Amino acid sequence: xxxxxxxxxxxxxxxLPPDIYLWQKVETAAREVFSLYGFQEIRPxxxxxxxxxxRSIGENxxxxxxxxxxxxxxxxxxxxxxxxxxxxxxxxxxxxxLHTLPSPQKFYYAGPMFRYERPQSGRFxxxxxxxxxxxxxxxxxxxxxxxxxxxxxxxxxGLKDITFNVNSIGCPECRPAYREKLTExxxxxxxSLCPDCNRRxxxxxxxxxxCKVDRCVDMRKGAPRVTDYLCNGCRTHFNGLLSFLELLGIxxxxxxxxxxxxxxxxxxxxxVTSENLGAQNAVAAGGRYDRLVDEFGxxxxxxxxxxxxxxxxxxxxxxxxxxxxxxxxxxxxxxxxLAAREGLVIADRLRGKGFWVELGDVGNSLKSQxxxxxxxxxxxxxxxxxxxxxxxxxxxxxxxxxxQGEVSMFEITDFLLKxxx
Ligand SMILES: [Zn+2]
Ligand SMILES: [Zn+2]
Numbered sequence: 001x002x003x004x005x006x007x008x009x010x011x012x013x014x015x016l017p018p019d020i021y022l023w024q025k026v027e028t029a030a031r032e033v034f035s036l037y038g039f040q041e042i043r044p045x046x047x048x049x050x051x052x053x054x055r056s057i058g059e060n061x062x063x064x065x066x067x068x069x070x071x072x073x074x075x076x077x078x079x080x081x082x083x084x085x086x087x088x089x090x091x092x093x094x095x096x097x098l099h100t101l102p103s104p105q106k107f108y109y110a111g112p113m114f115r116y117e118r119p120q121s122g123r124f125x126x127x128x129x130x131x132x133x134x135x136x137x138x139x140x141x142x143x144x145x146x147x148x149x150x151x152x153x154x155x156x157x158g159l160k161d162i163t164f165n166v167n168s169i170g171c172p173e174c175r176p177a178y179r180e181k182l183t184e185x186x187x188x189x190x191x192s193l194c195p196d197c198n199r200r201x202x203x204x205x206x207x208x209x210x211c212k213v214d215r216c217v218d219m220r221k222g223a224p225r226v227t228d229y230l231c232n233g234c235r236t237h238f239n240g241l242l243s244f245l246e247l248l249g250i251x252x253x254x255x256x257x258x259x260x261x262x263x264x265x266x267x268x269x270x271x272v273t274s275e276n277l278g279a280q281n282a283v284a285a286g287g288r289y290d291r292l293v294d295e296f297g298x299x300x301x302x303x304x305x306x307x308x309x310x311x312x313x314x315x316x317x318x319x320x321x322x323x324x325x326x327x328x329x330x331x332x333x334x335x336x337x338l339a340a341r342e343g344l345v346i347a348d349r350l351r352g353k354g355f356w357v358e359l360g361d362v363g364n365s366l367k368s369q370x371x372x373x374x375x376x377x378x379x380x381x382x383x384x385x386x387x388x389x390x391x392x393x394x395x396x397x398x399x400x401x402x403x404q405g406e407v408s409m410f411e412i413t414d415f416l417l418k419x420x421x
Contacts, residue, residue, distance in 0.1 A: 011117070011125030018325040022317050023128075026157050026310060027110060030130045033153040034108045037145060039132050042107040044088035046114075050078040056087040056264050056292055060203035062196075067115040069125075081114035085131045086264070086289070086305055093135055094298035103136025123280065124311060131286075131307035135293065138302035140237050143268045143288065144244035146304055150272065150284055151250055153308075159274065159316055162283065165255040166245070166270045167226070168238040169206065172291065174231035179205055181224040192219050206259045225256040237267055264289040268304065276316055283316065284308040326356070329416065331373035333360040335385035343384050346412060353413050374399060380416070 008014060015023060031041070054064050069081035082088055089107060092098070098105050110130040117123055132149070134142055147164065154162055170178060182205040190198055194213040201208065208216060209223065230238060245252050252270075260269045269287035277283070286306020293301035317323070330350060334343040340362035347357040358376055360369035366383070373381045383395045394412070397404040398419075407415045 009125070011119040011123075013124055013126070018323075019314070019318070021325045022314050022323065023310065025323075026313055026317070027130065029156040030108070030110065030153050030308070033149060033156055034132060036152075037106065037149045039106040039108045039134070039149075042089060042092065042109050043111070044082075044085075044092050044109065046082055046112065047079050048082060048088055048091065050080040052091050053080055053083060053087050055295065056090065057084065058204070058264065060200075061207075063115060067117055069114045069116055083115045084113055085109050085111075085129055085307055086133060086292070089131075089133045089305075090289075090292050090296050090298075090303070093133075093301075094293060094296040099135070099293070099298055099301055104142065105135045106132070107134075108132040128310035129307040130310065131305060133303060133305035135301050135303045137304075138290070140240035140268070141244055143241045143304055144248060144250075146286070146306060147245065147252075147270055148248050148250060150286075150306055150308070154272065154283070154313075157313065157317065158320065159283070159313065160320070161275050163273050163275075164250060164252040164270065165258050165273065166241065166252045166268065167255050167258045168230055168234055168241075168267050169226055169259050169265055169269055169287075170230050170234050171266045174229055174234055175226075178224065178226050178229035181229065182206065182208070185223050186219070189219050209257045209259050220257070226259070227254070227256050234267055241268055260285065260287055264292045264295075266290045270306070274312075274316055276319065277312055280312070282309065283312050325377075327377035327379065328358045328373075329355040329379050329420075330357045331360065331369075331376060331378035331381045332357060333366055333369040333373065333381055333383045334362050335366055335383070337362060338389055339384040339386070342389060342409075343382075346382070346384075346409065350413065350416070353417075355416060380419075382412070 050068070050070050053068060057063050063083045068083055071079055073079050089109060093105070108131065111128065112126050113129050114126055116125055119125065132146065134146060151164070169175065183201060186193065186201050186205060186208060190201060192215055193201065193208065194211060194216050197208045197211050197213070197216050209220060211217070227238070258269055258271055265287040267288045267290065271285040272283050273281045274283055275281070284306055286304065288302070288304040290302040293299065293303060332343040332347055334340040343359055347359050350357045358373070358378060360372065370381065378399060381397045381399060388394050392409050393406045394409055395404065396407055
């Protein structure tokens with residue numbers, strides 16, 4: 001007997017049926033909606049050189065400072081599990097010279113991300129994101145299209161009660177002046193800030209604006225607002241975005257406190273929140289990052305993207321309504337070894353035609369096979385025994401309304417097609 005109990009790592013979860021159908025539903029909706037806007041899938045690796053992330057996300061962010069899964073590999077290289085998707089996509093865009101293709105280039109990705117966080121409700125160390133990135137379009141129209149695409153996607157998934165927040169956090173031209181104002185504003189009350197923000201006051205004062213600690217929330221009342229410090233270019237871009245959003249009928253709240261935790265954002269940032277989640281209420285977030293391609297050694301390329309957090313979307317879905325999970329089309333109950341052989345052949349033929357078929361175990365009684373068919377919520381049950389083998393006709397039963405009848409063994413496919421049409 002083994003006295004070691006195998007367990008998944010802390011903060012890592014197994015995703016099982018029937019939950020997996022909700023995951024697939026979200027993934028399918030995202031693929032369908034994104035493709036309507038011309039976004040194509042890209043699959044970068046899950047592991048990259050550590051500097052891909054430190055360079056882009058920023059040395060003074062929580063992610064890089066505390067949360068990265070960083071290892072030294074056997075070749076003595078520092079590698080990291082990706083904590084988010086954008087850095088890898090940008091690395092790929094530059095490395096594979098995708099900027100030589102006609103602009104804009106539009107991509108989406110889906111997969112696991114890794115952050116070594118304190119496990120808390122709704123947060124995992126391996127978590128999943130679906131994200132999009134659009135390269136090569138500087139104007140606010142693509143910002144509006146991306147936000148509209150996110151909205152269509154969340155609606156198709158079936159999420160209600162969601163709020164769109166937008167902001168502009170300026171550019172390298174106007175942000176330094178704002179940053180200075182912010183540092184000045186917080187300088188007087190350093191002792192009142194949480195230890196993290198106390199440090200951020202020097203390294204990245206904008207981050208104090210989205211700290212969730214109560215006393216930091218209090219402290220920032222009356223803080224200078226980034227939207228009051230935008231340069232003409234950023235102001236025009238932001239007003240353009242707001243007017244496009246209005247044109248598309250997307251109601252948005254301008255939220256000057258929403259600065260996003262990553263260093264690489266410029267101008268537009270946005271976030272979708274749901275009242276039906278707790279404190280960690282963002283289901284998707286993104287923004288423009290016009291400097292990042294350049295920083296990776298590519299040509300200056302404007303870009304914008306977002307990522308949706310799968311776990312939170314699934315949580316909302318799970319609580320929102322009852323869901324129909326897929327069920328077998330047919331359960332074949334068999335009595336006797338000959339019937340079991342015939343059942344196997346029929347099942348194989350039906351599966352070849354695209355039906356989900358489950359086979360009963362000949363070692364079990366008919367009653368127990370029927371129980372299993374019921375538990376699986378099978379739509380139809382076919383029963384095969386000696387009589388049926390002799391006559392070539394099978395008894396069928398529809399479990400939802402208990403209707404029943406007979407059908408020739410050779411007409412089962414037609415019978416099922418007729419029922420499902
Ligand atoms: Zn600016
Ligand atoms: Zn704080």
